[in-house]
Amino acid sequence: MRGGETIPLPFKIGAAIALTVLLVPVLIVILTGLNSGDYLTFPPQGLSFRWIEAFLTSPTFVPAYLFSFKLAAAATLVSTLIGTAAAVWLSRTLSPLGAVLRTLFVLPLVLPGVVLGLALYVFFTTSGIGLARSFTGLLVGHVIVTTPLVIATVTAALVDFDRSLEEAARALGASPLGAFRRITLPIIMPGISAGALFAFIVSFGQFEVTLFLASPDTQPLPIAIYTSLRYRFEPTAAAAGIFAILLVIASTVLTSRLVNFRRLFGGR
Amino acid sequence: MDATQALRTPRDRAKATVLTRLPRPGLWLLALPASLFFLAFFVLPTASLFALSFNKGVAGSVAFTSALTIENYVRVFTRAIYYEAIGRSVGIGILVSLLCLALGYPLAYVIAKTTHPGRNAFLMILVLSSMQLDMVIRLYGLMVLLGDNGLVNGALVASGLVSGPLPLMYNLFGVVVGLVQVTLPFMVISLIGVIKAIPPSYEEAARSLGASRWAAFRAVVLPLSMPGILSGSLLVFALSISSYVVPALMGGWKVVTLPIHIYQQIAEAGRWQFGAAIAAVLFLTSLLAVAVYQVAARRTAGGRA
Numbered sequence: 388m389r390g391g392e393t394i395p396l397p398f399k400i401g402a403a404i405a406l407t408v409l410l411v412p413v414l415i416v417i418l419t420g421l422n423s424g425d426y427l428t429f430p431p432q433g434l435s436f437r438w439i440e441a442f443l444t445s446p447t448f449v450p451a452y453l454f455s456f457k458l459a460a461a462a463t464l465v466s467t468l469i470g471t472a473a474a475v476w477l478s479r480t481l482s483p484l485g486a487v488l489r490t491l492f493v494l495p496l497v498l499p500g501v502v503l504g505l506a507l508y509v510f511f512t513t514s515g516i517g518l519a520r521s522f523t524g525l526l527v528g529h530v531i532v533t534t535p536l537v538i539a540t541v542t543a544a545l546v547d548f549d550r551s552l553e554e555a556a557r558a559l560g561a562s563p564l565g566a567f568r569r570i571t572l573p574i575i576m577p578g579i580s581a582g583a584l585f586a587f588i589v590s591f592g593q594f595e596v597t598l599f600l601a602s603p604d605t606q607p608l609p610i611a612i613y614t615s616l617r618y619r620f621e622p623t624a625a626a627a628g629i630f631a632i633l634l635v636i637a638s639t640v641l642t643s644r645l646v647n648f649r650r651l652f653g654g655r
Numbered sequence: 656m657d658a659t660q661a662l663r664t665p666r667d668r669a670k671a672t673v674l675t676r677l678p679r680p681g682l683w684l685l686a687l688p689a690s691l692f693f694l695a696f697f698v699l700p701t702a703s704l705f706a707l708s709f710n711k712g713v714a715g716s717v718a719f720t721s722a723l724t725i726e727n728y729v730r731v732f733t734r735a736i737y738y739e740a741i742g743r744s745v746g747i748g749i750l751v752s753l754l755c756l757a758l759g760y761p762l763a764y765v766i767a768k769t770t771h772p773g774r775n776a777f778l779m780i781l782v783l784s785s786m787q788l789d790m791v792i793r794l795y796g797l798m799v800l801l802g803d804n805g806l807v808n809g810a811l812v813a814s815g816l817v818s819g820p821l822p823l824m825y826n827l828f829g830v831v832v833g834l835v836q837v838t839l840p841f842m843v844i845s846l847i848g849v850i851k852a853i854p855p856s857y858e859e860a861a862r863s864l865g866a867s868r869w870a871a872f873r874a875v876v877l878p879l880s881m882p883g884i885l886s887g888s889l890l891v892f893a894l895s896i897s898s899y900v901v902p903a904l905m906g907g908w909k910v911v912t913l914p915i916h917i918y919q920q921i922a923e924a925g926r927w928q929f930g931a932a933i934a935a936v937l938f939l940t941s942l943l944a945v946a947v948y949q950v951a952a953r954r955t956a957g958g959r960a
Contacts, residue, residue, distance in 0.1 A: 394768050395868060401761025405843070408758060408836055409785040412796030415806070419799050426804070473689035476682055488686060491693055497941055498701070499897025501914045502934045505921065509707055509931065510700035512717050527696045534689060592789035594900050598918070609791045616795060616904060625799075628792035639784040 470537030500595025544578020849883030
């Protein structure tokens, strides 16, 4: 109660309203997916797993879920590898090229997702490199969005890293690579893992970049849910949502174990 | 830490310094894969989109031609519906930023001032997980809540407060609610760090000099949180004007914003060159917001220094 007492009441009320706005839609999705009626009406009917069952036997949602999982895993792998490597150089270089690259690597976050997806689609189609409407093409779009997140998280971890530890290892005879692998890497590992988790979640929920790049047979989960909401209004989409919610809860708990939120957002 | 301290004899330190000063050829190779990837799949595609927007419109064709024309831009800037769409997108972006600030500031303040580690982590997890959850799924929840047969209207009609369902969706109201829901976490996260970095002693000093709680907040805390307010608003604005899925689902294509125009021109009318020009206008609007932000940020920083 130490901290609670210094917060004025209007702020607490405001915070409660904001949390309501954030969490009520999520709660509604869970209720809809577990509701026994055809649709969540007021008051809700009984509890049932019929929509969970419908999701698990659905010819569109299950493949879309697995496809999203595969896509997010691949995007995470690629962006973690290239992002971590780039962050290591960026955190150590003083060359002007470093500043240019730092700007380049955050730009995809400013560019509207629809514009980026469209740009990639135009590029794939006109250049004839065979990536239009392919898994690799989608992967490229996702990696462009997830790599900046990895670079930011790993750079934050490297800023706190005490370089003298690595120097000590080198002084004791370790090769540059050996010192990096045995000293630096284990210490910044939480930052890398957090970046990888962010990348996975962002890729899994990516809609706008995907819009122009997906085709009917390569359809990630958000597009599948969107398509189903556009024409019908079935609770199967909510059941699919429940599985996505479980994934997010697991990853967030995992992230909170890996990184100290207070250090990540804390100022001091 | 202890191991480093033990090594800190002058000789070891000298040795370590020499080793760091040795040129490290090849370290730049680490940045090569990411740089090439971004050059090939970010710089080139964005450049080709701009190039395409200066091509003559040929229905259904994406092929580049060498003849340049500004006809697509003339069209964007001479037809009332595109002016209206630009105005609508920018207006919605500003409104959503203000609403997110009003809602997000108290939440960020509470999280920043909560010192209990467990409670702090719990609040952070709530905000982060609501941000990470797929946007389309959260919008589904809102649609169930706000639709004509939704929970809010169901409760209102059942209680006899209204005779028929209120129009809460497929209009501007629905789009704004959807965008606030989707972008609020970004505002909160931008603000937490900034509020936390303000030393509590500043506020205490103002209070001990006789300022009321509200006056101390307004004169000390609020101005010092300006950088977070600016960056959070910029982020929310940029996300709002570039969102396609929120106006599509919550507006039901009745609230026509720039991203909706882009999608319709390309996916439905096959006008690639014209769609590319609208996309360029949307991108430039985002960049303009960034520029305004930087001017404002410099001004507030200058005021403090």
